[in-house]
Amino acid sequence: MGIVTRSSTSRKPSEIMKLIVTTFVGVVFGFFIGVSFPTLSITKLNLPSSLLPSLDLSYIEDKYTARTWSFMKSNNSASSRNHLSNDTSKIWVPSNPRGAERLPPRIIEAESDYYLRRLWGKPSEDLIKKPKYLVTFTVGYDLRKNIDACVKKFSEEFTILLFHYDGRTTEWEEFEWSKRAIHVSARKQTKWWYAKRFLHPDIVAPYDYIFIWDEDLGVEHFNAEEYLKLVKKHGLEISQPGLEPNKGLTWQMTKRRGDREVHKVTEEKPGWCTDPHLPPCAAFVEIMAPVFSRDAWRCVWHMIQNDLVHGWGLDFALRKCVEPAHEKIGVVDSQWIVHQSVPSLGNQGESHTGKAPWQGVRERCRKEWTMFQSRLTKAENAYYNAIGIDPSNSTAH
Template sequence: MSMKTFKSWRWLPRKRSALTDTGAQGTHGFRVRQLPFMAVVCTVMLFIVYRTTKYQYRHTEIETQLQPFDGIKESTPGMLNSLPHGIIHSRSDLELRSVWLNTRSKVNIPSHHNLLAMAVGIKQKHNVNTIVHKFLTENFTIVLFHYDGNMEGWSDLEWSNKAIHIMAQNQTKWWFAKRFLHPDIVSMYDFVFLWDEDLGVENFHPGRYLDIVKSEGLEISQPAIDPNSAEIHHKITIRKRTKKFHRRVYDGRGSLRCSSASHGPPCTGWVEGMAPVFSRAAWCCTWHLIQNDLVHGWGLDMKFGYCAQGDRTEKVGVVDSEYIIHQGIQTLGGSSVKKTPNLKESRKSQHPAFDLRSWIRRKSTQELRIFEERWVKAAEEDRGWVDPYKSNNRWFVFQPYTRGKKAKQNK
């Protein structure tokens, strides 16, 4: 009896050791089975973190491109953090504020809802006066960009003190617009008219024009050009007498053929840079499209359709019932007269006289080429951007439609 008891006690540690080994093996087996599951969970979590970080980076990059001025605020937080949040007004407008009348009760009520901006010279004072009178009847805000440095010559007009006058020597309307019509400044206006000064408005009424634009959902538009105008560049702008508006042109003649299969400018989805009209959203996009250093703006109108807030063949159009006359007057740079210090010096030096108009045209052509190259480069580098008009977005050089002896001479 005692012998059996001794054997039982002797084998007890072995049993415990066996049990322990079995338990360890079971636990080890459980841990082995856990490893693949934990690896999958960690992989999924790492993928989620990666995708979230990439999305946030991409979102920040897009916001920086669309709202570049926000980066200035973020880079210098101390400039804003020292102010109470409620006192900050991030936007402004072009409405005049009286320095002596009490307007506190009306300070938040905009009186004007649309804007007319023109680059003007004193030689076109009479024509500009006619244009402005048309727009004042519809309560437009008027902005004049004086490119010839003569601002005092306008003070005798009864509406002059109600307009905004900005002066800079020998600058184009695109140069002015980029610097003084920032989207935050003009955000209160429904439509922005950025016009040339040599337009006849006898058959144009801005109120009726806007009624058509709004009813047809045109984000970018222009009034049609009277066929009897001194200068017509593109056939799509010619007035169609039997229509209220049109979005495309059909022309089977010449090197540029426009048919129902045409999906891009200048056959459809296009207006010229002479008298464009932009909605608020379209102007915000167009302002960013304007290049700061390319002042002539050649090539911009070929890209307006990208700012149409939708399909450019539907959102861009020409209004026929409210039309204008393009007088084709060369302003910036003067006429095509060759300029020299004086006749004696010219003969003495035997150098050809300096043709300012020709020089401007060469510079415009150079800027067009630069703009084309920038567009191609930007499209290639922005891998996340999808071109909605990729199939028909090839840049091409075409002879614009011109009508009339004067137009051909100016060309």
């Protein structure tokens, strides 16, 4: 008995040590398996249930799923940071203006204005008043007194913009209003050259109406505020003041009628109008003193050609930009002007082949009219042909 007891006692420590070592090795092995395969689900091992301890397997799956999700989020976040740091196209908004697709929409300023700003203080406090209308004159210094009289007919509701074709700008500071005006100078250019380059629709968008006037207009019988009241009352998108009948008159349509506020149709010489709703009997104003609504100007600006700077022929095509043109284009009779017909810009030309400067300018005006008509007709015909319509049967001409 004593021998048996002694033998049993001597083996016990050795067996305990083996059990400890085996357990330790098993734990270490299991730890490395877990680290190496973090997404491994115990239920996918298909082990007999008798070999699994009594555990909540759903907890184990959820635990590993959570660990996996956390791991993936961490990796994706790091990957995103690396991607964003190396990829400048992380923002791409096709609906943004062309060229600005990489910008977030809320930073986009697609339009601008002519409002003058201070060099100090808060930007939000710069403007005491925002003018609602824009008036432009293409000017030379010699007619400064006439322009001074014109500008005084426009209230503080108007931004004044002068286009200087003679390069003289600083001399205009003799007029107090000139210090608040916008001055743009380019020698020997016409108002339509300026308009195409400095009156982009997105620049003049804050203004309800845009006046694009010559410098040789008498305005004794004109008031800008009253004029716009009538424009709005009669629904005119493109208009001009009536012209004094006895001076500088070319077309019957622009002749002032003394018995009404506004007229939209007239009678011309026999054969001049193929349709009573077409120019020059209707849907027509001249290019010396036109006034455009914001929407109408957006269309007209796109129609102005870069190289045809005198604008001849444009007045016959203005009807393309409003519908119905014979109702939305008209002449305001009760606010009228005088066309003084001063050939100031004509004198900016150069003598050529023995001709006076103004003669060369006039020849180019006529040539541009023909070129514009030809371009417009070809463009319209190409459009109708492309959609399968015979241009000769179109009513849009």
